[in-house]
Structures are given as structure tokens and as C-alpha cells.
Amino acid sequence: MFISIFNAMESGVIYAIMALGVYLSFRVLDFPDLTVDGSFVTGAAVAAISIVNGVPTILATLFALIAGFVAGSLTGILNTKGRINPLLSGILMMTALYSINLRIMGQSNIPLLNQSTVFTQLRESWSDLGVDQALTNMLVSIGIERPPSTWSILIIMTIVTFLIKLGIDFYLKTEMGLALRATGDNEKMIRSFSANTDHLKIVGLGLSNALVALAGALYAQYAGFSDLNMGIGMIVVGLASVIIGESIVGTKSITRTTLAVVLGAVVYRIVVAFALRSQFLDTGDMKLITSGLVIIALVIPKLLANHKEIQRKRKKRLALEKQMEGEHYARS
Amino acid sequence: MLEVNHISLTFNEGTPDEKKALQHIQLKLNKGDFVTVIGSNGAGKSTLMNIISGALFPDVGKVTINEKNVTLLQEFKRSNYIGRVFQDPMAGTSPTMTIEENLAMAYSRNKKRTLKLGVNKNRRAFFKSALATLHLGLEQRLNAKVGLLSGGERQALSLLMATFTEPDILLLDEHTAALDPSRAALITNLTKEVVEKTGLTTLMVTHNMQQALDLGNRLIMMDKGQIILDISGAEKQALTIEKLLHEFQRIRGEQMGDDRAILG
Ligand SMILES: Nc1ncnc2c1ncn2[C@@H]1O[C@H](COP(=O)(O)OP(=O)(O)OP(=O)(O)O)[C@@H](O)[C@H]1O
Ligand SMILES: [Mg+2]
Numbered sequence: 001m002f003i004s005i006f007n008a009m010e011s012g013v014i015y016a017i018m019a020l021g022v023y024l025s026f027r028v029l030d031f032p033d034l035t036v037d038g039s040f041v042t043g044a045a046v047a048a049i050s051i052v053n054g055v056p057t058i059l060a061t062l063f064a065l066i067a068g069f070v071a072g073s074l075t076g077i078l079n080t081k082g083r084i085n086p087l088l089s090g091i092l093m094m095t096a097l098y099s100i101n102l103r104i105m106g107q108s109n110i111p112l113l114n115q116s117t118v119f120t121q122l123r124e125s126w127s128d129l130g131v132d133q134a135l136t137n138m139l140v141s142i143g144i145e146r147p148p149s150t151w152s153i154l155i156i157m158t159i160v161t162f163l164i165k166l167g168i169d170f171y172l173k174t175e176m177g178l179a180l181r182a183t184g185d186n187e188k189m190i191r192s193f194s195a196n197t198d199h200l201k202i203v204g205l206g207l208s209n210a211l212v213a214l215a216g217a218l219y220a221q222y223a224g225f226s227d228l229n230m231g232i233g234m235i236v237v238g239l240a241s242v243i244i245g246e247s248i249v250g251t252k253s254i255t256r257t258t259l260a261v262v263l264g265a266v267v268y269r270i271v272v273a274f275a276l277r278s279q280f281l282d283t284g285d286m287k288l289i290t291s292g293l294v295i296i297a298l299v300i301p302k303l304l305a306n307h308k309e310i311q312r313k314r315k316k317r318l319a320l321e322k323q324m325e326g327e328h329y330a331r332s
Numbered sequence: 333m334l335e336v337n338h339i340s341l342t343f344n345e346g347t348p349d350e351k352k353a354l355q356h357i358q359l360k361l362n363k364g365d366f367v368t369v370i371g372s373n374g375a376g377k378s379t380l381m382n383i384i385s386g387a388l389f390p391d392v393g394k395v396t397i398n399e400k401n402v403t404l405l406q407e408f409k410r411s412n413y414i415g416r417v418f419q420d421p422m423a424g425t426s427p428t429m430t431i432e433e434n435l436a437m438a439y440s441r442n443k444k445r446t447l448k449l450g451v452n453k454n455r456r457a458f459f460k461s462a463l464a465t466l467h468l469g470l471e472q473r474l475n476a477k478v479g480l481l482s483g484g485e486r487q488a489l490s491l492l493m494a495t496f497t498e499p500d501i502l503l504l505d506e507h508t509a510a511l512d513p514s515r516a517a518l519i520t521n522l523t524k525e526v527v528e529k530t531g532l533t534t535l536m537v538t539h540n541m542q543q544a545l546d547l548g549n550r551l552i553m554m555d556k557g558q559i560i561l562d563i564s565g566a567e568k569q570a571l572t573i574e575k576l577l578h579e580f581q582r583i584r585g586e587q588m589g590d591d592r593a594i595l596g
Contacts, residue, residue, distance in 0.1 A: 175445040178429070178437040185426040188418075192385065193441045193493075194411040 002139075006148045008273035012266030013157040014218045015237065017164055019245075019265040020258060021211030022238030025072075027257070028172065029204045030184040031079075034090030034235050036212050038097025039071045041231035043213025045101045048110040048226035057118045061217045068213020069206040071097060076202030101228055108228040117221035119153055126152035153222065164211070165258045172254050180204050212238075233287045240290050241265035243297040268293065333533050334361040334501055339383055339393030353379040354390070355557040361501075361535070366527050368544035369537045370576075371554035377537045380554070381505050384535070386410040397500060412442050415494035415532075417487070417507040424490025427479030431470060431489065434478050435459045438493035462496050466522060484515030488522055495526050502527070504536040508543070516540075520547070541573050555584065 018040060025033035043064035050060035071093060078089040102108065126132070132151050139147040148154075171177045182190035183200045191197055212234075220226040245264020251257045268290075275281055275289045336359040343351040353376045361367060371377050382388040384395060386407035395403045397413050418424055425434050436450035436459075451459075456474065463471035466488045470481075478486060487507060495502060504523065508516035520543060527534050538544050544551055550564035551571065560583050563571060 170449075171447070173433075173449055173451070174447045175436070175440050175443075175450045176447055178433055178450040179440070179445050181429060181433075182426045182437050185428050186423070189424055189426065190437065191408045192411050192414075192416045193438050194408050195437075195440075195445065196408050 008269040012269035016262040016265035018215035019241035021208040024208040036235040038094040039209040040216035043216025044220035044226035045104040047217035064217030069210035072209025073206040076205040080198035335396040337394040366548035375554040413500040415499040419506040421483040421486040432474040502534040
């Protein structure tokens with residue numbers, strides 16, 4: 001039990017980077033970008049093929065990030081210069097990426113199990129710190145039977161993801177970031193304040209997909225393989241994280257919303273892990289669970305708000321009726 | 333300052349929907365001119381504004397700002413020189429951003445946008461003092477989201493955002509039309525104050541004839557894509573609604589019972 005939650009959290013903080021990318025396109029730019037399904041794999045593919053060919057792992061991961069940026073920018077160019085509608089631009093790019101990813105990998109699956117990755121390297125330098133030993137002892141002492149073999153991934157990835165979150169928070173408050181947000185909010189207006197909305201969209205989608213590809217690259221190294229189909233439904237996972245997070249944590253400010261997105265990604269993974277433990281569901285049902293979660297997260301808040309509204313009206317009506325009755329008595 | 337030369341624009345040319353929105357428009361504004369623009373619905377007022385701002389390009393003709401030919405310059409580049417306020421109070425601001433963020437975004441109009449924070453201490457102080465000139469207490473609410481403001485407050489903010497970087501030209505398209513009378517009067521006053529203080533060259537479209545007479549040093553009337561009346565100086569000071577309607581009738585030689593309702 002503990003170990004499956006632990007693993008869910010590990011993959012959750014990696015997926016959170018992807019979710020932050022989805023947040024940038026869907027929420028900040030108001031651009032429903034479906035490139036994500038492709039660019040996640042592009043990230044994994046570029047990292048995997050680079051690592052297999054002996055490129056240092058950090059550099060391989062960086063290449064993936066750049067490849068994602070290029071893919072996202074192309075979607076932006078299709079939309080702004082080619083005047084293709086946002087959904088279609090993303091779908092076209094996602095479809096094209098499927099073939100491109102296959103070209104990059106040369107085969108539909110690249111195993112990384114025997115390769116040294118950022119995480120294996122991390123683990124080597126980490127083991128000297130003695131953190132694992134201390135935490136494992138603690139867990140054993142409170143009665144957990146199968147403690148995780150290393151905490152390095154969870155701890156370091158949490159730090160990395162938070163640094164990225166903070167970076168996004170800052171970026172969205174810079175002069176460029178403000179213009180980017182305004183582009184998603186009110187394009188006509190920001191153009192009248194001499195911002196090149198085409199460029200902003202291209203850069204914004206580039207950044208978004210750079211993050212998605214980075215998550216793909218890290219996930220491939222974490223899971224030990226890159227697979228042509230590992231991106232299917234990724235956009236819905238990203239959306240699920242964004243929506244779940246927003247409905248739990250709220251969207252009062254930028255810093256709060258990005259925190260919501262990160263937590264949303266982790267919560268999503270944990271919920272899926274729990275769901276998969278039940279007898280009726282297996283791994284093939286994952287996409288169904290994801291869609292179900294998104295639907296629930298979208299519908300429940302509305303139902304609650306509706307219910308509240310009805311209650312409020314009823315209360316008001318009752319109060320009014322009582323008052324009128326009172327007046328009636330007073331008169332008679 | 334601003335010159336519009338022989339501008340024509342036809343929408344949907346060669347189709348049954350063909351519409352000659354502008355025909356041979358000729359207009360020259362001197363620095364500091366405050367021109368009010370009136371005319372019935374569909375006269376081409378907004379189209380003219382859009383051509384000056386670069387949101388639309390003319391079929392023929394030339395637009396010059398400060399001796400520079402900007403006819404084909406893209407809107408976002410041209411807006412270095414041009415501030416705009418639209419009719420819809422929603423149109424001029426970004427609702428999910430705070431008041432100070434909106435101001436910061438507008439403040440970057442004529443500067444390169446960098447990776448420095450949009451709002452810093454100095455700017456915040458400047459924004460506060462600028463907001464204070466609106467007399468709406470918005471300077472106390474720097475961190476309120478603009479989506480929460482009333483239409484009038486938003487329009488005042490839009491006006492400030494359009495003008496506080498002192499562009500060369502200010503374009504106002506019925507910017508008080510969507511407000512209730514008292515709010516409209518407030519925005520009209522603010523407009524007057526700002527234009528007087530900064531000496532901005534201004535074009536203001538309005539359906540309110542009285543407003544068109546009270547404000548500015550020059551008045552033009554448009555009809556069917558043409559400028560049919562252009563009055564300035566002392567002649568404008570002496571103008572009344574009656575005279576204006578009379579002029580219109582004389583030029584167009586047609587009954588304008590309907591238009592009177594629209595214009596007044
Ligand atoms: N994008 C467009 N496509 C087709 N026709 C248009 C377009 N924009 C404006 N028109 C037409 O051009 C004419 C001039 O429109 P414009 O919006 O400039 O009028 P206006 O003087 O601003 O009117 P109002 O007082 O109602 O705002 C109208 O007949 C309008 O229907
Ligand atoms: Mg108009």
C-alpha cells in the first residue's frame with residue numbers, strides 16, 4: 001500500500017511538470033493545445049536515443065526540452081501564420097509528431113533499463129548522504145514493512161518541480177509574462193498596447209511543450225523506457241491535474257494556481273493508484289478512469305454551486321414568507 | 333500629425349453584400365486637435381478608426397502619422413503611437429489580471445517587453461498617483477482583479493491605460509455609450525481632463541450630439557462612408573444641435589427623422 005502511494009507520488013511530481021505546461025497553454029493562453037500527446041513522446045524519444053548514443057544524461061534531457069519547444073512553436077506558427085484553428089493546429093502537430101517520434105527512435109520502443117540515466121546517477125551520489133537510511137529506519141520504526149529503496153527521486157524531483165513552478169510564477173509577472181497572460185485574456189486589447197500576439201503565442205506554446213517534453217524525458221528515464229504510444233491521452237492527464245488541482249486549491253493568484261496544478265498532478269496519480277488496486281479495474285482502464293476524473297472534477301463543483309444557490313433562494317423565500325405572515329398577524 | 337489621404341474601403345466587394353464603408357476619406361489633424369465624430373449607424377466611423385489604428389487596411393489611400401507612412405504597418409507596431417478605448421468596457425482591460433498588472437502591461441506600450449518584473453516599487457508609486465487622478469479610489473485597490481470592477485470603473489481604467497504613456501494619437505469609439513448617464517458623464521469629464529492636460533491629438537466618436545458639441549475644437553459628421561461636414565474653431569463654438577441637423581438636411585437633402593433620434 002505505502003509503496004504504491006510512494007510510486008504514485010514519484011511519477012506525480014514528474015507529471016506535474018507536464019501539467020504545468022498544459023496550464024500554460026490551456027489556462028494562460030486559453031489555447032486548447034493537443035500537441036502534448038506528441039511532444040511528451042518527443043521528449044522521451046530524444047532523451048532515450050541520446051542516452052543510448054552516449055550523450056551525457058543532463059544534456060540528453062536538455063535536448064528533449066529544446067525539441068519540445070520547437071514542436072510547440074510549430075503548432076503556434078500553424079495557428080498564427082497559417083491561420084489554422086487552435087484545436088486543429090494541435091491535432092495536426094500531434095499526428096505529425098507520431099511519425100517524427102518513430103523516426104527519432106528508429107523503433108517503437110527503446111529500453112533504458114541498463115543505461116545510466118539522470119536518476120541512476122542521482123541515486124549514486126545520493127546514497128552517500130545517508131538520507132535514505134534515516135528515512136527508512138523511521139518508516140520501519142512506525143511499522144511500514146516495505147520501505148522504498150530510495151528517496152532521491154521523490155525529493156530531488158519535488159525540488160526541481162517547485163523550482164520550475166517558481167520560474168513560471170516569476171515569468172508570468174514579468175513584462176513579457178503579463179503580455180502573454182493578456183494575450184490569452186483579451187487579444188484585441190493587448191494588440192492595441194503594441195504586443196505582437198503572434199510571437200507571444202508561438203513562444204507560449206513553445207514553453208508549454210518544452211515543459212511537456214522535459215516531463216517526457218524524465219519519465220522515460222524514471223520508467224526505464226521510451227515508447228511510441230506512451231503519450232496517448234497525455235493531454236487529458238494534464239487537464240485532469242489542472243482541473244483537480246484548481247478545484248481543491250483554488251485559483252486566487254498565479255502562485256496559488258501553479259501550486260494547485262502541481263498538487264493536482266500528484267493527487268491524480270494517487271487516485272489512479274487507488275483505483276487500480278480495486279478488483280474491477282486494471283491498467284487498461286486507466287484512460288477511462290482519467291476521463292471519469294476530469295468529468296467529475298468539472299461537474300461536481302457546478303452541481304455544488306447550483307445546490308448552494310437553490311438553498312440560498314429557498315432560505316430567502318422562507319424568510320420572506322415568515323415576515324409576510326408576521327405582518328399579516330400584526331394587522332389582524 | 334495625422335493624415336488620412338483618399339481612403340476607401342469596400343467590404344465583400346463583388347458580392348450581393350457589398351458595402352462601401354469608406355469612400356475617399358480625406359482628413360488632416362494637427363497636433364493637439366480634439367475632433368469629435370458623429371454620424372448615423374453604419375456611417376463608417378468605426379471603420380475609419382480601425383483603419384487609423386491598423387486593425388483594418390484600406391483598399392486604396394494612405395495613412396500618415398508624424399510624416400511617416402503607416403498605411404500597411406501592422407496594428408501592434410502602430411499602437412506604439414496610438415491609444416484606443418473601445419465601446420465595450422470589457423474590451424480595454426484584462427479581467428483576470430489585477431489593476432496594477434493591467435497598468436504595467438499598458439505601461440510597456442512604447443518600450444521593449446523584457447524579463448524584468450512588470451510591477452516594481454517605483455512603478456507602483458507611479459501607478460498609484462496616476463490612478464488617483466481618476467478620483468475613484470482605485471489607487472487603494474491595486475491588487476483587485478479588474479474583472480471585479482464596474483463598467484464605469486473599467487472604462488476609466490481603460491482611458492488611463494490608453495493615455496498615461498502619452499501616445500501621439502488617442503482614438504475613442506463611443507467609449508461612454510455602454511454606461512449609465514452618470515457614469516458616462518464621469519468618463520466624459522475624465523476624457524476632457526486628460527486631453528487638456530496632455531494635449532493629446534484625439535478623435536472621439538459619439539452618438540451624443542451635445543457631447544460632440546461640448547468637447548473638442550473640431551467636429552466632423554460622417555454619412556454613407558463620407559465626411560460630409562467638417563467644422564472647427566469659432567464656428568464650432570457657435571454650433572447648436574438645431575444648426576447641426578439643419579446642416580445635415582441641407583447637405584443630404586433628405587428627411588432625417590430617424591437619424592435625429594439616433595444622433596440625439
Ligand atoms: N467586417 C465587416 N464586414 C462587412 N461589413 C462590415 C464590416 N465592418 C463594418 N461593416 C459595414 O460597414 C459599414 C460601416 O460600419 P461601421 O462599423 O464603420 O459604422 P459606424 O459608423 O461605426 O456605425 P455605428 O454608429 O453603428 O457604430 C456598415 O454598413 C457595416 O455593416
Ligand atoms: Mg461604430
